[in-house]
Amino acid sequence: MAPDRAPPPDIVCRALDKRFGDVEVLAPFDVTFEAGKTTALVGPSGCGKSTLLRLIAGLDTADSGELSIGGQTADAVRGAGGLAIAFQDASLLPWRTARGNVALAQRLARQPVDRVAIDALLNRVGLTGFLDTRPGALSGGMRQRAAIARCLITRPRLLLLDEPFGAVDELTRRQLGLELPPLWRSEGTTTVMVTHSVTEAIFLSDRILVLSPRPARVLEDVEVRLGHPRASEMMEQAEFIDAFKTVTAALERGEAQRQNALAAQ
Amino acid sequence: MIRASSATVHFPGTRMVMGAVCVLAAWQGLAAATTGALLVAGPLEVINHIAENAGLYARAVGVTLSSAAWGFLLGNLAAVVLAALAILRPRAQGVISGLALLTFCLPLVATGPILRVVFGPGEGPQITLAALAVYYTTYISVLVGLRAVPATWLDLVTSYGRGRGTALWRVQAYAALPYLVSGLQIAAPAAILGALVGEFTGAERGLGVLTLQAMRDLDVTATWAIASLAAVLSIMLHAGIGWIANRVLNEEPPLILAPPVARGKPNYSRSGAATGALTALIALSLWWGIAEISQLSSFFFKRPDDVWVFLVSSDTAAQNRAELTASGLETARALLPGYFAGLGAGAGLAILLTLVPGLSSVAMPIAIALRAAPIVTTAPLLVLVVGRGAVGSAVLVAVMVFFPVLIACLHGLSRAPGQVLDVMDSYAAGRWRTLIYARLPAMLPAFFGAARMTVPAAVLAVTVVEWLATGRGLGALMALSASLSNYGMLWSVTLVVAVSAVAGYAAVARLERAVLSVFASEQVQ
């Protein structure tokens, strides 16, 4: 971990409440994300995962409840360039090259633009040969790699990833899921990641929270007892299979509850 | 920002040439059919005339272009600054837009003579009128562009703790560039129009001066020559800006029709009525403030209270009001039929063209090019053809409204989502049912947007024709008041015209909201 950088923060959510009009998205939501760990959020679509990430990033505000990031507010962490978020779509600026998009993050975080570091990082995420290409000419997977490089270049203490590999085919997805996490793990970063793939959640995280259909509650809190770095072969391990079964069972429970609630109406 | 890849630059070259040939042939035919009537000079005659007087026309074009260029520069600069302000202060957006619209609705026929008195001889009025003619459309274009940014791009900026200024500079400014270009394309012909109207108010040189001369001398060939020159200049500028933008941005400028109407309840707390009242208050204070600070003679620079005295509390107030009302009714008799005829013809032709496959893609570039022609300069021609009655003014208003509406509707009709059209196809719905269920609903927002934006254009057209050609209505009343130094009347008419135009715009916007909330609720932003 670099010496000039504050340690990763924990995130404490207390009784968070969030609604959009009549839609209750979080009602009351309590959870603590441990400092320096990667936590995966898994749950049916529309249950409020993106909303939770946006609340943590301070892009939206909760209707009530408390949210602290290492004892600070989201605003304070953001202002110090300590936060980075990857959106569901890559959200690259189309008029900037891959390099330019990554450089922009450093500018926005008020850090000096470090061309050597940018090129090295882009090469590391596998964009060699496409550094000067604009997003329009990159494939979906390449765009998401560039978006992740944009997140990592500022060496955030808090990393928020919203389905970062959503637009990528299964094979590339597996490959990225194995290659990229060491980049942020080595920095000591608190990571919260949303994914729809149970396998991906297990491969990438230290802990998995399974969320219920809206309003989101934690149905299951699963610790992933696999070592680092992760490797494809771990899929055969009992720990992997146990985690897979627990998470899948919790997801099915959530779905059954939803069906019952619908039938009761 | 030149891209490395050499993407093909899409330019509707062949279609344009085809269209130009058609227009020229029709024109020559019309001239041949009406020889002896002294109405129409054909293209050959016009070219001959211009060639014979090449020096004269070159000098005049140079003068007019220079005024137009200055106005273009200043007006667009103001527009960009205003749009940036509106984005940085979202709560002030309603008031900024309202003031911008009100200023845009000031009738050039009145502001021209007033500016002439303020500036005296020289280029001042031409440049100011050109700037006034361009800034609103550019303001709207840039504002639409600045707002058309995906929310996550702004979230990205926020996630690094940076504010609106950074978002504007780093993200929205670039994203709005194609929209700016599209605004500039519309602005170029408008600047020429503004400069011409400025020259009508008593300039020494320029195409506008030649126009007045030709009209006085009933010189049909010269009138056609000047209108053609102005049209060709405008079309060339429109195309030239598009071409440059195409090379630089490597992107087709978007077709901007109008800013979307705000939903009934916008996310800032002020209501529409409160915004309107605040705008009116600020406008009045500005009017007063400028009068006080500039120390201009109160003989010709009237203040709001002078207008009140003139229209309400003086001895002759009743008589003044009667005169104004009579002219107003005369103007309305030309304006309203012309406006609705233009709307109907534009939408109707667009629908017709869509029913014949392939035709609309040919019609679109021709319509876009003709829209660029400064239609008001054809006023003298039109009066030659249809006479001085209300019909002449109505026809010109209709033509002025027709082109933007046609373009907007063609665009809207072609915008029915592909999947919806596929669904229609899968039920073997014919052309008509596809039109009614899929294309017309997609056309409505574009149609209303254009209907709203053409209200000020229609008012401009009718007042200019009345002034230049028919000698009736509010346009003539303004011209007469200016030449008789009856400044109380001039300022009163100006106020009435501007407020009526804004009210017309607001009325169309209200109707638009009502119709769209029923037929295209997802389109009401």
Ligand SMILES: Nc1ncnc2c1ncn2[C@@H]1O[C@H](COP(=O)(O)OP(=O)(O)O)[C@@H](O)[C@H]1O
């Ligand atoms: N800005 C918004 N306005 C209204 N409703 C919203 C908004 N954002 C999200 N929602 C609603 O909140 C719920 C949760 O959304 P989201 O957090 O995006 O779910 P997901 O878990 O799929 O990421 C959904 O029902 C969605 O429709």
Ligand SMILES: [Mg+2]
């Ligand atoms: Mg989501």
